[in-house]
Amino acid sequence: MADGKKNIDRRSFLKNAGFIVGGGAIGAAGIALRPEMALAADAVKSVPKTVTQFRCPICNKDFASFAELKQHFKTDHPEHVEPVTTKLNINGEDCEVLIEPHWTLQRTLQFKLGLTGAKHMCGRGACGSCTVIMDGKAILSCMTLAVECEGKKIQTVEGIAADPKWRPLIDSYCKWDGMQCGYCTPGMLVSAKNLLDKKPNPTVEDCKQALAGNLCSCGTYHRHPTAIMEAAQIIKGGV
Numbered sequence: 029m030a031d032g033k034k035n036i037d038r039r040s041f042l043k044n045a046g047f048i049v050g051g052g053a054i055g056a057a058g059i060a061l062r063p064e065m066a067l068a069a070d071a072v073k074s075v076p077k078t079v080t081q082f083r084c085p086i087c088n089k090d091f092a093s094f095a096e097l098k099q100h101f102k103t104d105h106p107e108h109v110e111p112v113t114t115k116l117n118i119n120g121e122d123c124e125v126l127i128e129p130h131w132t133l134q135r136t137l138q139f140k141l142g143l144t145g146a147k148h149m150c151g152r153g154a155c156g157s158c159t160v161i162m163d164g165k166a167i168l169s170c171m172t173l174a175v176e177c178e179g180k181k182i183q184t185v186e187g188i189a190a191d192p193k194w195r196p197l198i199d200s201y202c203k204w205d206g207m208q209c210g211y212c213t214p215g216m217l218v219s220a221k222n223l224l225d226k227k228p229n230p231t232v233e234d235c236k237q238a239l240a241g242n243l244c245s246c247g248t249y250h251r252h253p254t255a256i257m258e259a260a261q262i263i264k265g266g267v
Protein backbone atom coordinates (compact mmCIF):
# COMPACT_ATOMS: atom_id res chain seq x y z
CA MET A 29 0.00 0.00 0.00
CA ALA A 30 3.02 2.28 0.41
CA ASP A 31 2.92 3.20 -3.29
CA GLY A 32 -0.81 3.92 -3.16
CA LYS A 33 -1.75 0.89 -5.33
CA LYS A 34 -4.18 -1.71 -4.16
CA ASN A 35 -2.62 -5.08 -3.54
CA ILE A 36 -5.19 -7.23 -5.26
CA ASP A 37 -5.20 -11.00 -5.37
CA ARG A 38 -6.35 -13.09 -8.34
CA ARG A 39 -9.56 -14.19 -6.67
CA SER A 40 -10.86 -10.70 -5.98
CA PHE A 41 -9.62 -9.51 -9.37
CA LEU A 42 -11.76 -12.04 -11.24
CA LYS A 43 -14.65 -11.68 -8.88
CA ASN A 44 -14.83 -7.99 -9.60
CA ALA A 45 -13.62 -7.75 -13.18
CA GLY A 46 -16.73 -9.19 -14.82
CA PHE A 47 -20.42 -8.61 -14.43
CA ILE A 48 -21.44 -7.32 -11.07
CA VAL A 49 -24.79 -8.64 -10.02
CA GLY A 50 -26.51 -7.16 -7.01
CA GLY A 51 -29.91 -7.78 -5.54
CA GLY A 52 -32.16 -8.48 -2.60
CA ALA A 53 -31.04 -11.98 -1.87
CA ILE A 54 -30.82 -11.45 1.89
CA GLY A 55 -34.46 -12.13 2.62
CA ALA A 56 -34.57 -15.00 0.17
CA ALA A 57 -31.70 -16.63 2.00
CA GLY A 58 -33.89 -16.89 5.07
CA ILE A 59 -31.55 -14.96 7.39
CA ALA A 60 -33.19 -13.44 10.48
CA LEU A 61 -32.67 -9.67 10.29
CA ARG A 62 -32.47 -7.06 13.05
CA PRO A 63 -35.09 -4.21 12.60
CA GLU A 64 -32.61 -1.77 11.05
CA MET A 65 -31.36 -4.49 8.75
CA ALA A 66 -34.94 -5.32 7.76
CA LEU A 67 -35.40 -1.65 6.76
CA ALA A 68 -32.27 -1.84 4.71
CA ALA A 69 -33.51 -5.06 3.15
CA ASP A 70 -36.81 -3.30 2.22
CA ALA A 71 -34.80 -0.56 0.56
CA VAL A 72 -32.90 -3.18 -1.40
CA LYS A 73 -36.18 -4.72 -2.54
CA SER A 74 -37.24 -1.41 -4.04
CA VAL A 75 -34.28 -1.17 -6.43
CA PRO A 76 -33.87 -3.28 -9.55
CA LYS A 77 -32.61 -6.72 -8.59
CA THR A 78 -29.89 -6.89 -11.19
CA VAL A 79 -27.29 -4.27 -11.91
CA THR A 80 -24.79 -4.94 -14.66
CA GLN A 81 -21.63 -2.91 -14.91
CA PHE A 82 -17.94 -3.35 -15.33
CA ARG A 83 -15.97 -2.30 -12.27
CA CYS A 84 -12.23 -1.88 -12.15
CA PRO A 85 -10.97 -4.17 -9.38
CA ILE A 86 -7.97 -1.91 -8.80
CA CYS A 87 -9.57 1.50 -8.31
CA ASN A 88 -13.30 0.60 -8.21
CA LYS A 89 -14.28 2.92 -11.07
CA ASP A 90 -17.35 1.75 -13.01
CA PHE A 91 -17.56 1.49 -16.78
CA ALA A 92 -20.45 0.92 -19.12
CA SER A 93 -18.70 -1.67 -21.27
CA PHE A 94 -15.90 -4.18 -21.19
CA ALA A 95 -14.12 -2.25 -23.96
CA GLU A 96 -14.02 0.85 -21.75
CA LEU A 97 -12.72 -1.21 -18.82
CA LYS A 98 -9.97 -2.66 -21.01
CA GLN A 99 -8.97 0.79 -22.20
CA HIS A 100 -8.91 2.01 -18.60
CA PHE A 101 -6.60 -0.89 -17.71
CA LYS A 102 -4.23 0.00 -20.51
CA THR A 103 -4.01 3.66 -19.63
CA ASP A 104 -4.31 3.68 -15.83
CA HIS A 105 -3.00 0.29 -14.70
CA PRO A 106 -0.53 -0.88 -17.32
CA GLU A 107 1.32 -2.90 -14.67
CA HIS A 108 -1.67 -5.23 -14.17
CA VAL A 109 -2.73 -8.13 -16.35
CA GLU A 110 -5.70 -7.44 -18.58
CA PRO A 111 -8.57 -9.92 -18.45
CA VAL A 112 -9.32 -11.64 -21.72
CA THR A 113 -12.50 -12.99 -23.22
CA THR A 114 -12.02 -16.60 -24.25
CA LYS A 115 -14.39 -18.64 -26.37
CA LEU A 116 -14.70 -22.28 -25.41
CA ASN A 117 -16.73 -25.24 -26.55
CA ILE A 118 -17.53 -27.36 -23.53
CA ASN A 119 -19.59 -30.53 -23.89
CA GLY A 120 -20.93 -29.26 -27.21
CA GLU A 121 -21.94 -25.83 -25.89
CA ASP A 122 -20.24 -22.63 -26.98
CA CYS A 123 -19.47 -20.19 -24.20
CA GLU A 124 -17.42 -17.08 -23.51
CA VAL A 125 -15.56 -16.53 -20.28
CA LEU A 126 -13.74 -13.51 -18.91
CA ILE A 127 -10.50 -14.72 -17.34
CA GLU A 128 -6.92 -13.77 -16.71
CA PRO A 129 -4.71 -15.10 -19.50
CA HIS A 130 -2.84 -17.44 -17.17
CA TRP A 131 -5.94 -19.26 -15.91
CA THR A 132 -5.84 -22.99 -16.48
CA LEU A 133 -8.68 -24.85 -18.11
CA GLN A 134 -9.41 -26.63 -14.81
CA ARG A 135 -9.71 -23.33 -12.96
CA THR A 136 -11.90 -21.89 -15.68
CA LEU A 137 -14.20 -24.90 -15.70
CA GLN A 138 -14.56 -24.79 -11.95
CA PHE A 139 -14.78 -21.10 -11.18
CA LYS A 140 -16.31 -19.63 -14.34
CA LEU A 141 -18.54 -22.43 -15.57
CA GLY A 142 -19.37 -24.25 -12.34
CA LEU A 143 -18.12 -27.57 -13.70
CA THR A 144 -16.49 -29.15 -10.69
CA GLY A 145 -15.86 -32.63 -12.10
CA ALA A 146 -12.28 -31.96 -13.22
CA LYS A 147 -10.59 -31.78 -9.84
CA HIS A 148 -7.61 -29.73 -8.82
CA MET A 149 -5.58 -32.15 -6.73
CA CYS A 150 -1.83 -31.96 -7.36
CA GLY A 151 -2.04 -29.02 -9.78
CA ARG A 152 1.18 -30.11 -11.45
CA GLY A 153 0.34 -32.86 -13.90
CA ALA A 154 1.02 -35.79 -11.59
CA CYS A 155 -2.34 -37.26 -10.54
CA GLY A 156 -4.80 -37.13 -13.47
CA SER A 157 -7.76 -36.02 -11.34
CA CYS A 158 -8.25 -33.02 -13.65
CA THR A 159 -8.42 -35.11 -16.86
CA VAL A 160 -10.72 -33.91 -19.65
CA ILE A 161 -10.88 -34.79 -23.34
CA MET A 162 -9.77 -32.19 -25.86
CA ASP A 163 -10.37 -32.99 -29.53
CA GLY A 164 -10.44 -36.71 -28.76
CA LYS A 165 -7.35 -36.76 -26.57
CA ALA A 166 -7.22 -37.06 -22.79
CA ILE A 167 -5.41 -34.02 -21.38
CA LEU A 168 -4.63 -32.59 -17.97
CA SER A 169 -6.71 -29.48 -17.50
CA CYS A 170 -4.48 -28.23 -14.66
CA MET A 171 -1.59 -28.02 -17.13
CA THR A 172 -3.52 -26.45 -20.00
CA LEU A 173 -4.25 -22.76 -20.31
CA ALA A 174 -7.88 -22.00 -21.07
CA VAL A 175 -6.83 -19.55 -23.80
CA GLU A 176 -5.10 -22.47 -25.57
CA CYS A 177 -8.43 -24.25 -25.85
CA GLU A 178 -10.12 -21.79 -28.19
CA GLY A 179 -11.40 -23.61 -31.24
CA LYS A 180 -11.10 -27.04 -29.58
CA LYS A 181 -13.85 -29.31 -28.37
CA ILE A 182 -13.63 -30.04 -24.66
CA GLN A 183 -15.48 -32.88 -23.02
CA THR A 184 -15.70 -33.12 -19.25
CA VAL A 185 -17.06 -35.82 -16.98
CA GLU A 186 -20.31 -33.85 -16.74
CA GLY A 187 -20.81 -34.19 -20.51
CA ILE A 188 -20.00 -37.89 -20.40
CA ALA A 189 -22.35 -38.52 -17.48
CA ALA A 190 -25.17 -36.67 -19.27
CA ASP A 191 -24.87 -38.82 -22.41
CA PRO A 192 -27.07 -41.95 -22.15
CA LYS A 193 -24.56 -43.85 -24.28
CA TRP A 194 -22.06 -43.68 -21.41
CA ARG A 195 -24.50 -44.45 -18.63
CA PRO A 196 -23.30 -48.10 -18.49
CA LEU A 197 -19.81 -46.87 -17.65
CA ILE A 198 -21.08 -44.88 -14.67
CA ASP A 199 -23.33 -47.76 -13.59
CA SER A 200 -20.52 -50.26 -13.90
CA TYR A 201 -18.25 -48.13 -11.71
CA CYS A 202 -21.01 -48.06 -9.09
CA LYS A 203 -21.66 -51.79 -9.40
CA TRP A 204 -18.00 -52.72 -9.02
CA ASP A 205 -17.35 -50.14 -6.33
CA GLY A 206 -14.76 -48.36 -8.46
CA MET A 207 -14.55 -45.45 -6.05
CA GLN A 208 -14.19 -44.80 -2.36
CA CYS A 209 -13.78 -41.11 -1.53
CA GLY A 210 -14.49 -40.42 -5.20
CA TYR A 211 -12.01 -37.60 -5.63
CA CYS A 212 -10.09 -39.31 -8.40
CA THR A 213 -13.18 -40.88 -9.98
CA PRO A 214 -14.11 -38.16 -12.51
CA GLY A 215 -10.58 -38.27 -13.95
CA MET A 216 -10.71 -42.07 -14.05
CA LEU A 217 -14.05 -42.03 -15.85
CA VAL A 218 -12.81 -39.54 -18.43
CA SER A 219 -9.71 -41.66 -19.11
CA ALA A 220 -11.89 -44.79 -19.32
CA LYS A 221 -14.27 -43.12 -21.79
CA ASN A 222 -11.32 -41.97 -23.87
CA LEU A 223 -10.05 -45.56 -23.94
CA LEU A 224 -13.44 -46.93 -25.03
CA ASP A 225 -13.63 -44.32 -27.81
CA LYS A 226 -10.46 -45.81 -29.22
CA LYS A 227 -10.77 -49.45 -28.12
CA PRO A 228 -14.39 -50.55 -27.70
CA ASN A 229 -13.22 -53.97 -26.51
CA PRO A 230 -10.28 -53.29 -24.19
CA THR A 231 -8.18 -55.85 -22.34
CA VAL A 232 -7.10 -55.59 -18.72
CA GLU A 233 -3.73 -54.36 -19.94
CA ASP A 234 -5.39 -51.68 -22.11
CA CYS A 235 -7.33 -50.46 -19.07
CA LYS A 236 -4.24 -50.36 -16.90
CA GLN A 237 -2.34 -48.40 -19.52
CA ALA A 238 -5.19 -45.95 -20.15
CA LEU A 239 -5.48 -45.24 -16.41
CA ALA A 240 -1.75 -45.24 -15.72
CA GLY A 241 -1.76 -41.46 -15.30
CA ASN A 242 -4.65 -41.46 -12.82
CA LEU A 243 -3.66 -41.85 -9.19
CA CYS A 244 -6.04 -43.05 -6.50
CA SER A 245 -4.99 -42.58 -2.91
CA CYS A 246 -7.82 -44.90 -1.80
CA GLY A 247 -6.31 -47.76 -3.80
CA THR A 248 -9.27 -48.70 -6.00
CA TYR A 249 -7.03 -49.65 -8.93
CA HIS A 250 -7.91 -53.33 -9.22
CA ARG A 251 -11.62 -52.60 -9.71
CA HIS A 252 -11.30 -50.33 -12.73
CA PRO A 253 -10.52 -52.88 -15.46
CA THR A 254 -13.48 -55.02 -14.35
CA ALA A 255 -15.82 -52.04 -14.42
CA ILE A 256 -14.55 -50.74 -17.76
CA MET A 257 -14.62 -54.11 -19.54
CA GLU A 258 -18.13 -54.87 -18.34
CA ALA A 259 -19.32 -51.43 -19.42
CA ALA A 260 -17.67 -51.98 -22.82
CA GLN A 261 -19.78 -55.07 -23.41
CA ILE A 262 -23.01 -53.28 -22.45
CA ILE A 263 -22.18 -50.26 -24.61
CA LYS A 264 -21.55 -52.56 -27.56
CA GLY A 265 -24.88 -54.25 -26.86
CA GLY A 266 -23.28 -57.54 -25.92
CA VAL A 267 -24.92 -57.93 -22.50
Ligand code: FES
Nearest residue numbers: 149151153156170
Ligand atom coordinates in the same frame (compact mmCIF):
# COMPACT_ATOMS: atom_id res chain seq x y z
S1 FES B 1 -4.57 -31.87 -10.69
FE1 FES B 1 -4.02 -32.07 -12.76
S2 FES B 1 -2.70 -33.76 -12.81
FE2 FES B 1 -3.14 -33.51 -10.69
Ligand code: FES
Nearest residue numbers: 208209244245246
Ligand atom coordinates in the same frame (compact mmCIF):
# COMPACT_ATOMS: atom_id res chain seq x y z
S1 FES C 1 -11.41 -43.14 -4.66
FE1 FES C 1 -10.40 -41.85 -3.25
S2 FES C 1 -8.70 -41.08 -4.37
FE2 FES C 1 -9.56 -42.59 -5.63
